[in-house]
Amino acid sequence: METVKRRRKLFLEGPIARALVTLAIPIVLGNVLQAGYQLTDAFWVGRLGASAVAAVSVSFPVTFLVIAMGSGLAIAGATLAAQYMGAGRQDMVDHVTAQTMVVVAISSVVLGALGYGLSPHLLTLLGVASDVYAGALGFMRVSFVGIIFVFMHAMFQALMRAIGHTKLPLYIVSGTVVLNFILDPLFIFGWGLTPGLGVMEAALATLVTQALAALIGMGIFLRGRHGIRLRWHALVPDPPYIRRAFLLGFPASVELSTRGLGLIVMSFLVASFGTLTLAAYGVGSTILQVVTIPAMGLSMAVSTLVGQNIGAGNVARASRIALLGTLYGFGVLSLAGIVAYIFAPLFVAFFIPHDRDVIAEGASCIRIMCLAWGGIGIQLCIVSVFRASGNMLIAMVIALVSQWMIQFPMAYVLSEHTSLQAHGLWWSFPVTNIAVAIVSLCWFARGSWKTGSLTENDRQIARVADEAIVEDGIR
Numbered sequence: 066m067e068t069v070k071r072r073r074k075l076f077l078e079g080p081i082a083r084a085l086v087t088l089a090i091p092i093v094l095g096n097v098l099q100a101g102y103q104l105t106d107a108f109w110v111g112r113l114g115a116s117a118v119a120a121v122s123v124s125f126p127v128t129f130l131v132i133a134m135g136s137g138l139a140i141a142g143a144t145l146a147a148q149y150m151g152a153g154r155q156d157m158v159d160h161v162t163a164q165t166m167v168v169v170a171i172s173s174v175v176l177g178a179l180g181y182g183l184s185p186h187l188l189t190l191l192g193v194a195s196d197v198y199a200g201a202l203g204f205m206r207v208s209f210v211g212i213i214f215v216f217m218h219a220m221f222q223a224l225m226r227a228i229g230h231t232k233l234p235l236y237i238v239s240g241t242v243v244l245n246f247i248l249d250p251l252f253i254f255g256w257g258l259t260p261g262l263g264v265m266e267a268a269l270a271t272l273v274t275q276a277l278a279a280l281i282g283m284g285i286f287l288r289g290r291h292g293i294r295l296r297w298h299a300l301v302p303d304p305p306y307i308r309r310a311f312l313l314g315f316p317a318s319v320e321l322s323t324r325g326l327g328l329i330v331m332s333f334l335v336a337s338f339g340t341l342t343l344a345a346y347g348v349g350s351t352i353l354q355v356v357t358i359p360a361m362g363l364s365m366a367v368s369t370l371v372g373q374n375i376g377a378g379n380v381a382r383a384s385r386i387a388l389l390g391t392l393y394g395f396g397v398l399s400l401a402g403i404v405a406y407i408f409a410p411l412f413v414a415f416f417i418p419h420d421r422d423v424i425a426e427g428a429s430c431i432r433i434m435c436l437a438w439g440g441i442g443i444q445l446c447i448v449s450v451f452r453a454s455g456n457m458l459i460a461m462v463i464a465l466v467s468q469w470m471i472q473f474p475m476a477y478v479l480s481e482h483t484s485l486q487a488h489g490l491w492w493s494f495p496v497t498n499i500a501v502a503i504v505s506l507c508w509f510a511r512g513s514w515k516t517g518s519l520t521e522n523d524r525q526i527a528r529v530a531d532e533a534i535v536e537d538g539i540r
Contacts (some may be wrong), residue, residue, distance in 0.1 A: 066534040069288055072229050076373050077151065081386050085366050085393065091231035093362030095222070098235070100358070101242040102274075106267045109249040120200030120264045127187055127206045130322060131180050133217055135172045137318030137457075138165065141310045143223035144455055147369055150228045151376025162286060162297035164306045166217070173216035180209035203265030207342045211272030214279040221282030226369055228292040237281055248273060274363055316317075316457035320464040335490060342487045345426035348416045349491075351435055356401045357441060359393050364445040367391075372453035380515050387450045387509070393441030394536075402435035409435075426487075434490035440498030447505040454514040463505060472497040 142165030479489025
C-alpha cells in the first residue's frame with residue numbers, strides 16, 4: 066500500500082518527466098515482448114510452408130478486427146479507473162475493475178461465438194485458396210475460442226496501466242512469450258508419440274499462454290496487493306455502469322476497428338501494383354510498426370497521467386503532461402525517421418537480402434514514409450489525452466478522418482491518376498501524418514478536453530458525505 070501511495074504522489078505532484086519515463090519504459094518493453102507472439106508464430110509456422118503462412122496471414126486481419134471491436138470496453142474501464150485513482154476513490158477503482166471484467170467477459174463470449182460460427186463464410190468471402198482453407202479455418206476458429214482470454218489479459222494490462230502499475234504486466238508478458246516460443250514447436254510439429262496438428266496448433270499454443278496470463282491477472286486482482294482488489298460480490302452486473310461503459314467504449318471500439326479495416330484496405334490498394342510493390346510495403350509497414358512501439362508506450366503513459374490528474378482536479382498539470390509527452394513523441398519519432406532515411410536500404414536488406422529490386426523499392430517506400438513520422442508521435446499522444454479525459458468521440462473522429470477522408474482517397478488519386486504511380490501510395494503517409502497532427506493540435510488547443518472529468522459528480526458526492534460526517538460528529 067505504501068508503494069501505491071508513493072506512486073500516486075509521483076504521478077500527481079512529482080516531476081512530470083520522471084513520471085512519464087517511469088510509466089513509459091515498462092510499457093514499451095511490454096509492447097515489444099507482445100509483438101513476440103506474432104514473431105514466434107511467424108517463425109515456426111514459416112517452417113510449414115507457404116500455405117501455412119498464408120493461412121495465418123489471412124486469419125490475422127479478421128481476428129484483429131474482432132478484437133478491436135471489443136477493446137473499447139477495456140479502454141473505457143481504464144479511463145474511469147485512472148480518473149477514480151486520481152480522485153482518491155479506491156472503492157470506485159475496485160468497482161470499475163469488477164464491472165469491466167463482467168462486460169468484457171460477456172462481449173468476448175458473444176464476439177467469439179459469432180466469429181467461430183461465421184469463420185467458414187468469412188474465408189469464402191475473402192476468396193481463400195483451397196490449399197489454404199483448412200489451415201486458415203482451424204487457426205481462425207481456435208483464435209475465436211481463445212478470444213475471451215485475449216480480452217481478459219488486455220483488460221488486466223489496461224487497468225494496471227490506469228493505476229500506474231506497469232512492471233507487473235511486463236513480468237507476466239515476459240514469461241508467457243517465452244512459454245509460447247517453447248510450446249509452438251511442440252504443438253505444431255508434435256512431441257514423441259503425440260502428433261503435431263500444424264498451423265492450428267500455433268493458435269492453440271497462443272491460447273494456452275494467453276489463458277495462463279489472464280488467470281494470473283485475475284489472481285492478482287483477487288489478492289488485492291497491487292492497487293486493485295476484486296471481490297466476488299462486486300461481479301454482480303451493475304446496469305447503470307454497464308450502460309456508461311458501453312457509451313464510453315463504443316467510439317473507442319469504432320476507432321480501433323477503423324484502424325483494423327485500414328490495414329485491409331491499404332493492402333488491397335498496394336496489391337494492385339504487383340508483387341514488388343507489395344513486398345516493399347510489407348517491409349515498410351513492418352518497420353513502421355516497430356518504430357511506433359516507443360511512441361505507443363509513451364502515449365499510454367500520457368493517458369495514465371492525464372487521466373489521474375484530471376480525476377484529481379489538476380487540469381493545469383494534465384495540460385503540461387500532454388504538451389511534454391507530445392514533444393517527446395515528436396522528438397523520438399523524428400529521430401527514428403532520420404535514422405530510417407539514412408539506413409533504409411540496410412533495413413530492407415535485413416528482411417529480403419538477395420532481391421535488389423525489392424531493396425530499392427522498399428528503401429524508397431521507407432524514405433518517403435519516414436519524412437513525417439514525428440506527426441505520428443504528435444497524433445498518438447494527443448489522441449491519448451482525449452481518451453484519458455473521456456472524449457472518445459474526438460479520438461474516433463480523428464481516426465475516421467485520417468484514414469477514410471485523407472489517406473485512402475489520397476493514396477488512390479496519387480497512385481492511379483498521377484505519374485507517381487506506386488510512389489503515390491507512399492506519399493499518402495507523410496501528407497496524412499502532417500495533416501492529422503495539425504488537426505489534433507488544433508482540437509487540443511480548443512481546450513474542450515479539459516472539461517472531460519468523469520468523476521466530478523462522484524467527488525462532489527464524496528465531499529458532501531464527508532462534510533455531513535464532520536457535522537454529525539460536531540453535533
